[in-house]
Amino acid sequence: MAEQLFTLVFNGLAYGILLFIMAIGLSVTMGMMNFTNLAHGAFAMIGGYLAYTVTIQLGWPFLVSLPIAFFGVGAISVFFEAALYRRFYRSPQLSQVLLTIGLALMSVAGATYIWGPQLRLVRMPDYLSGQTSLFGVEVGTYRLFLIIVGAIIALGLVIGLERTRFGAMVRATVDNRRMAQSLGINVNRVFRLTFALGSGLAGLGGALAANFIGGMLPNFPMGYLLVYFLIVVTVGGLGSTMGALLAAVLLGVGDAAVKFYAPHFASFAIYALMVVLLMWRPNGLLGRR
């Protein structure tokens, strides 16, 4: 029983950390620029497909595909930010929603064109497959790897945001963009860098998630995962790293638990919980505004 519970929490934790890596960039876009980016899932999808291309089509190792997904998607996102997103920071939310839904639809068709409609898996090295013994319980090696990588990234983000000069600029911009601007912070530059970082993390998350979710499909950006991203962001509170992490882990463990104990009830439980949470605290669990 205890062992079962441990496995369940462990798997949920791995899933939650994945969601966190994929969703944290969205938190930045919404918190900093007040921009509703419903195409964020497309960045994660491209990362997943890049990992497929690198490991299967090119035959390079998995660990090489991760930085390629991170930097590749980061570079693509910079292009979109400069070409499209930037014009819409002051637009009404409806325009942002429509623009990004349009982009998400295009990414679905584009991915079908480039990578085909089939499930695409990433080739895993042997040392990341199979089981490992942890505190006397057999757990998936890849899940353990995910949790370690995720913990490093989360720690890096928290330290980067709380302890560095750039992090202070980011926090100032999230808190009050106009005030930060009048203090001489180049808000647009800060945002561009943070946006690239967030999108790159989404790409990395997509590469890490490809096998975990059973393979990449072109409809990834429109699927339920988009909702999960948004839950992480809205429930966690805009621009709050710890809030997003907490929400993601809760969502991951909750999802695993509900799927295990009440599989028919799984999707309702998540959405119903979200509606209740947002009614109770519309600005997120740890949100301040």
Add this chain to the structure above:
Amino acid sequence: MTNTTDPVGGFLRRSQWRPTEIMVWVLVIAAFFVFPDRLVLGSRVLIIAIYALSLDLLLGYGGLISLGHAAYFGTGAYAAGLIANYGWTEPISGLIGAAVIAGVLGYLAGFIIVRLNGVALLMVTLGFGLLISELANSLNDITGGSDGLNMTFAPILGHFDFDLAGQTAYIYSAAFALLAFVFVRRIVNSPFGLSLQGYRENPKRMAQIGAPMAARLRLVNALAAALAGLAGGLLTQTNQFVGLDSVGFERSADTLIMLILGGGGRLYGGLVGALVFLVGRDVFSEANPQYWYFWLGLLLVLIVLFMPQGILGGIDALLARIKRMRKAAP
């Protein structure tokens, strides 16, 4: 000149039928005779136009964004199907029943929606839509799950059976579309409708002048939901089938796209959008169904970039420009 001193006259002027509006309905009738072999598509356009109109009432006039409007469309669609399957096959009363059920759901959901705005509102409407969609998927015994439900209806008014060519379906849909447009026209040109537009323009100011907006938004959500349910019920009745596609996220996104394509807040934007969207899909899907969504996405991006008021707004802007140029010329 302005209607500040003569409020009643102002409302009367607002609600006058314009010649272009009458022309729309003449065209709807003419289409019946001009395209006798495309009536199935035609009735689909009219039904979806009602659905887009219901979103227009909510979004174009009330300024409330919804990413889960298909929840009401799907509720109406399944309600119409289930009413028939439980033995009440008279279509018109069944349709009204479907609209009422969707409207009640919309009224109840309104209690949540009026408390939220911004991202939280987007999230909750999206989540609500998915919730209803999941419900339809997992209540296998009632909804038929992914297989959907088949049913048959009694002839309309005891005489007119739904035929394969879609003649009955077209006239039936056109009649309800006309009713829906007359109804929504009445609403948006009433003081109630005006206060909705006030809320769209400036919610804080409406609160300051003491308008009871929470109650009005609940009401408009219920009305929009009932109309969406009516459209869903019509689709079920004319197809004699209801499936999960009537309640999914695509159904919510598509109608949003149609409304924006045609132009929100102008009553006929949804009809124009539905026409362009459905005919476009019909043409493109024959060539390359997989990539239809690429062109749709591109169209959406271009519209947001260059034509934020949609096709009707674009035409209006063009006409105003021609008028100005005529004035400038001697």
